[in-house]
Amino acid sequence: xxxxxxxxxxxxGRGDKQGRPYWENKIVASSDAIPFDKPGWFNGKEFDDFVDxxxxxxxxxxxxxxxxxxLEATGxxxxxxxxxxxxxxxxxxxxxxxxxxDALAGLQATIGAVVTEAVMNLNDQNDANx
Numbered sequence: 001x002x003x004x005x006x007x008x009x010x011x012x013g014r015g016d017k018q019g020r021p022y023w024e025n026k027i028v029a030s031s032d033a034i035p036f037d038k039p040g041w042f043n044g045k046e047f048d049d050f051v052d053x054x055x056x057x058x059x060x061x062x063x064x065x066x067x068x069x070x071l072e073a074t075g076x077x078x079x080x081x082x083x084x085x086x087x088x089x090x091x092x093x094x095x096x097x098x099x100x101x102d103a104l105a106g107l108q109a110t111i112g113a114v115v116t117e118a119v120m121n122l123n124d125q126n127d128a129n130x
Contacts, residue, residue, distance in 0.1 A: 023057040024070040031076040040096065042084060042103035050080070054110045061117035067125065069118065077111065 030050040035041050057073070060066070084107070087100040 018060070020057065020060055020064070020066055020068065020070070023053060023060050024073040026053040026056065027073045028076055031080060034080075036083060040099065042087065042100055047103065051107060051110055054107075054114055058110070058114045058117050061114060061121060065121050065124065067118050067122045069114075081107070 027050065030046065030053045034046040034050060035044065038044070041047060054077075081104065084100055084104040088097055088104065091097040091100060
């Protein structure tokens with residue numbers, strides 16, 4: 001058994017605050033709310049809400065034992081990482097570039113924590129099956 005990617009739109013999981021679909025939908029909705037056309041969008045509340053939604057997903061994995069992650073959530077994550085990388089690469093202002101680098105590092109740390117929790121769940125499942 002390993003990681004499974006699914007499309008959350010076709011998943012019939014719980015939609016309450018305890019379920020993975022809730023947090024994955026919150027991730028997608030919060031990414032849609034980020035004003036990418038505004039300078040410094042990665043310093044705003046909307047970006048913080050996006051990161052907070054990933055932290056919510058981490059808390060879900062901590063208590064659930066789940067090893068599945070939705071394809072839509074990982075897709076918006078990939079897009080946001082690309083946008084932050086572009087901000088870093090093309091930004092002339094060193095201060096703003098540094099802020100974008102900090103935002104990317106923080107996001108990567110958060111995602112690393114999510115993956116760590118899910119992998120620990122996978123290891124627990126594998127141990128239980130052996």
